Amino acid sequence: MTSPWQRTAAGANLLSADGRLGVTIFEEMTGLAVRTGAINLGQGFPDEDGPAEMAAAARQAIADGANQYAPGKGLPILREAVAGHQQRFYGLDPDPDREVLITTGATEAIAAAVLAFAEPGDEVLTFEPFYDSYGAMIALAGAQHVTVPLHAPHFQPDLGELAAAFGPSTRLVILNNPHNPTGAVFGREVLQAVVDLAAQHDAIIISDEVYEHLVFGEPHVPVATLPGAADRTLSISSAGKTFSFTGWKVGWVTGPEELVARVRTVKQFLTYSSGTPFQGAVALGLGLPDDFFTEAAATLRRKRDILAEGLRQAGLTVYLPDGTYFITADTSAIGFDDALDLARRLPELVGVAAIPVSVFCHEDGAKRTRSLLRFAFCKQETVLKEAADRLARLSELV
Structure with a gap:
């Protein structure tokens, strides 16, 4: 064994x-x-x-005594800032009390989401190559990892291969856009195909968008903004990539209340909470000018x-x-x-x-x-x- x-x-x-x-x-x-x-x-x-004002805010928070457990779902100031960020950039309107969860980086958000929804016998679909934690968490959940290849030179999927990868056991789709390791940004046609196939097979979408602000052409398109996506999509991001504070490990999940609640249930047995003095500093960062x-x-x-x-x-x-x-x-x-x-x-x-x-x-x-x-x-x-x-x-x- x-x-x-x-x-x-x-x-x-x-x-x-x-x-x-x-x-x-x-x-x-x-x-x-x-x-x-x-x-x-x-x-x-x-x-x-990253930004000096964020580092100064974190130092001040430590000096002011913000060094104990934060609430399990995150400090209100950061949950509100995440909700404001989603509204400001994408027109999304998550409720900061019920539809936003602060996590120990995006990695914990991914782990908690996979463990919340995937079980033995389920299939979890990703593109390949895939960020390494996806395979690890799918394996720990006891689920089957199904992959769809990305093809050079632009590292986009073949839509026929994508459709063929879905089946009656497809429970989750983990989508990383922009994509690590290839640097690909998936077009709206690809994203909508994922949404439509997920709806057809009643699958949940975990959308890992940690590189959302690091794009070099058209603006980032969150999956949750596409027709048919909002009710089945958990959007994940973090402060590490956007603000160059990878060691702070502050991330978040937004999505429908029922889905976020299930992720929070798992998260409380992983870290419960973390990064208290950093959370206010990240809230400040999310409010920086365009x-x-x-x-x-x-x-x-x-x-x-x-x-x-x-x-x-x-x-x-x-x-x-x-x-x-x-x-x-x-x-x-x-x-x-x-x-x-x-x-x-x-x-x-x-x-x-x-x-x-x-x-x-x-x-x-x-x-x-x-x-x-x-x-x-x-x-x-x-x-x-x-x-x-x-x-x-x-x-x-x-």
């Missing part, structure tokens, strides 16, 4: 490729970066803090382009993302069909660390994405320029 950990690891492809139990490829690549002094573009966290959000995306777009040029100079095929702070490149153009092998050599070769996309897939998906590497560009421009210069030398070394 396999242990829950083994089932989880297999479900999310979390084991390091050398088989060390409990060691992820992310930890392995970070370890290589530390040992070699490489620039770590593997893990997706910024190397500079210029903050547009400038953040514009800055990130410049960083994307710096790294993209370095990857092109390296001879790699670059798939330019429309959102997130990740960029995907195909290593087969320089003779590497195994991106994991190259990822392990990159820190020594050129002093840059990256993550193979195959670790975000099950076995068949890993074969399809075997030559793809993911790089994070949420770093200072000087760091990215140095990384781009180093990567440009790659074609001369392999």
Whole structure:
């Protein structure tokens, strides 16, 4: 009999490729970066803090004694700010008392939602590649993970394959838009197809929208705004990506009262509450002027382009993302069909660390994405320029 950990690891492809139990490829690549002094573009966290006024608000909250448990559903000031954000940007109007839940980052929100609704015998559908926690939580729930492939160069699904993936046992659809690891932004046609198929099969949609403000073209379209979606959609986001405070771990869920209540029931046995001094600071951030959000995306777009040029100079095929702070490149153009092998050599070769996309897939998906590497560009421009210069030398070394 396999242990829950083994089932989880297999479900999310979390084991390091050398088989060390409990060691992820992310930890392995970070370890290589530390040992070699490489620039770590593997893990997706910024190397500079977000708005100073938010940090000051958090410090003041600690000094003022906001250091004990917050209410299980979150401080009223943040629940109201989340509701206001949804109204301001998307025209949604969740009730802050009944339809908003504050969580320990989006990761807990995803975990609590999956555990609240998925049971053994249920199927949970995601696109593939998929953010690693999806596979882990589906496995812990004892459900079956069904995937729909995303196809290069734009990493959109085939609508026929999407429809075929739904069935009588489909209980949940987890949709990540903008998408990690590919950086894809799904068009309205794709999003509406997901909604229509979920309605046809009476499935719940968990919409992970943590990169909602990090888009480089058309504005983000929340699934809950589409016809037929509101009554079956849980929308998830967090402060980490938008405000570059990933260590604060403050996230939220919005949606119909009945669905949010079930997520809250599970959440109370996970963390109950957390981040009390950070919650008011995040509320302040959500109220920042529109210029903050547009400038953040514009800055990130410049960083994307710096790294993209370095990857092109390296001879790699670059798939330019429309959102997130990740960029995907195909290593087969320089003779590497195994991106994991190259990822392990990159820190020594050129002093840059990256993550193979195959670790975000099950076995068949890993074969399809075997030559793809993911790089994070949420770093200072000087760091990215140095990384781009180093990567440009790659074609001369392999």
